[in-house]
Amino acid sequence: xxxxxxxxxxxxxxxxxxxxxxxxxxxxxxxxxxxxxxxxxxxxxxxxxxxxxxxxxxxxxxxxxxxxxxxxxxxxxxxxxxxxxxxxxxx
Numbered sequence: 485x486x487x488x489x490x491x492x493x494x495x496x497x498x499x500x501x502x503x504x505x506x507x508x509x510x511x512x513x514x515x516x517x518x519x520x521x522x523x524x525x526x527x528x529x530x531x532x533x534x535x536x537x538x539x540x541x542x543x544x545x546x547x548x549x550x551x552x553x554x555x556x557x558x559x560x561x562x563x564x565x566x567x568x569x570x571x572x573x574x575x
Contacts, residue, residue, distance in 0.1 A: 492539050494535065
């Protein structure tokens, strides 16, 4: 699931009501991955901070970031990023 915020801000997520482990990927407005929290614990309500100046959070199945070779510093491409600021703009 991709969460998109209108303006850059500090973001933190938790796992309330989530029954499976997730990798939580925090992304800057340019599309650069700022932080990956792997295998977040199901049902845990402890906040998982992503940092400041973030605009997107991508949740994927626990362990998939490592399996697909997704790392902090990698660049995401999506039309929801401001294409004038995106490090990898859409076509």
